[in-house]
Amino acid sequence: MTQPPIPPMPQGQPGDLPAPQPPVPQPAVPQPAVPQPPAAQPPTPPAQPPAYPPQPSAAYPPAGQPADPAHQPWNAPTPAVGPAPGVKYAGHGARLIAYIVDGFIASLLVWAVIIVFGILVAAMAATGSDTATALGIIAFFAAVIVVSLAYFPWFWAHGGQTPGSKMLRLKVVRAVDGGPLTGTQAILRLIGLWISFAVFYLGVIWILIDPQRQGWHDKIASTVMIEVP
Numbered sequence: 001m002t003q004p005p006i007p008p009m010p011q012g013q014p015g016d017l018p019a020p021q022p023p024v025p026q027p028a029v030p031q032p033a034v035p036q037p038p039a040a041q042p043p044t045p046p047a048q049p050p051a052y053p054p055q056p057s058a059a060y061p062p063a064g065q066p067a068d069p070a071h072q073p074w075n076a077p078t079p080a081v082g083p084a085p086g087v088k089y090a091g092h093g094a095r096l097i098a099y100i101v102d103g104f105i106a107s108l109l110v111w112a113v114i115i116v117f118g119i120l121v122a123a124m125a126a127t128g129s130d131t132a133t134a135l136g137i138i139a140f141f142a143a144v145i146v147v148s149l150a151y152f153p154w155f156w157a158h159g160g161q162t163p164g165s166k167m168l169r170l171k172v173v174r175a176v177d178g179g180p181l182t183g184t185q186a187i188l189r190l191i192g193l194w195i196s197f198a199v200f201y202l203g204v205i206w207i208l209i210d211p212q213r214q215g216w217h218d219k220i221a222s223t224v225m226i227e228v229p
Helices: 092-126 130-157 163-167 183-198 202-208 216-221
Strands: 170-174 223-227
Touching: 092 130, 092 163, 092 170, 092 202, 130 183, 163 170, 183 202, 183 216, 202 216, 216 223
Parallel strands: none
Antiparallel strands: 170 223
């Protein structure tokens, strides 16, 4: 069986390019929407209080009018400075009066000891015993010294108030925390009091210029004197 003849292909001229093919249309791809930032809002102005016409004050009347004496502005007095809120340092006059009262009481006690032991020594001397008389004299001076030296420290260490300071409502406390004095502090305060008297009373006068109203004896013993209700 014979094959049908194949038609000859058209031959182009040398150098001819193939005919361009028309572009194939591509389907459109949807692009995702890009979110846009919200538009900046202008700041809300703060609410303004309603405007009221100025009112005349009773204490400060309008210009040209005399002030009412019954409505004058009052300035409160400056409270006294103390070691703690509600606590005041003892006043100078009250401390002086308290010391005078205590000195009077201590003198009465010393004179009482002198009289009692004087009678005792006289009775011993009447027996003719030199030993008894010597012991009586030693006891006499010892009692005078003990009473005169122990009066202030004993009261300071037992409540912080001598009879004079209790009468004037004063009290000696520790400067650091307001607590009661120890026996050591009471003795140091007495030694400091002697020093304050010995140097022309300068240690006592120091109370007038010290901001905590401390004398030298207070500074030596770390104490302050306060008012008590």
